[in-house]
Amino acid sequence: MAVTDDAILRIKEMIVSGQVRPGDRLPPEKELGERLGVSRSSLREAVKALEVIRVLDVRRGDGTYVTSLEPRLLLEAMNFVVDLHTDQSVLEIFAVRRMLEPAATGMAATRLTDEQLTHLESLLGAADADGPIEALVAHDLAFHQAIVEGTGNEYLSRLVEAMQSGTQRARVWRGLTQHRAAERTIAEHRAILDALQRRDAELASALALAHIAGIEHWLREASEIAP
Structure with missing residues (x-):
């Protein structure tokens, strides 16, 4: 779970630092996992968690996007x-x-x-x-x-x-x-x-x-x- 938490924090840092912005698509899973230094399974758990709280939007067959991050969401x-x-x-x-x-x-x-x-x-x-x-x-x-x-x-x-x-x-x-x-x-x-x-x-x-x-x-x- 600690590895998943670390992946969540790293994705958060990407958003906060402006590396990815609202509406941007995240890099492909393999590339993102290597970039963050986490396994695919840990990355998937992190993405699921961030999807639940409406930070990320997983679009099947298209990719994972940062949401608008509006307060409503x-x-x-x-x-x-x-x-x-x-x-x-x-x-x-x-x-x-x-x-x-x-x-x-x-x-x-x-x-x-x-x-x-x-x-x-x-x-x-x-x-x-x-x-x-x-x-x-x-x-x-x-x-x-x-x-x-x-x-x-x-x-x-x-x-x-x-x-x-x-x-x-x-x-x-x-x-x-x-x-x-x-x-x-x-x-x-x-x-x-x-x-x-x-x-x-x-x-x-x-x-x-x-x-x-x-x-x-x-x-x-x-x-x-x-x-």
Whole structure:
């Protein structure tokens, strides 16, 4: 396994140093193995590992390519890990969101375009407190994601997206069991959007913090997990 790890690091160094760039094809297996000083079997294991985390793209009959290395691809593995959550890990995810999203919301207040604000307004206008809870959850996910995308930071956007997918069941549970959760969620979203429209970064950040912390507090009580 140590030899495979070394092969992974050497391929990484090739990418980081610019010897191969996103979209480039790696040298043929025999040539690459000799270049890295590893056996074909170790090289194949390294390539498989890097393919799983979307660093490499193995095209049968064509060759092995470096992917675009976009955050969307590189953070896909996190989606899978986060979805395998327990009650405790959901709370840890919310703790991370509580640190990241208020800062992102404040940043978005000064960066959102008029078109993005209009999109947020349309999302909020389509939310129905009396509709199916699944529709409210979809609105909640889209609303938060649209705000973070407004920062223009692709890594932050994909990271928050991955964490939100892992909390979807918790949101449904909350909506099904907590009285007037739908009305409260929409009202809190409205307050956040109003602050964003006024370009008030400090207020938008504070409202986002209260919104996420409120869900986290409820989940702690419902799960009977001590802080």
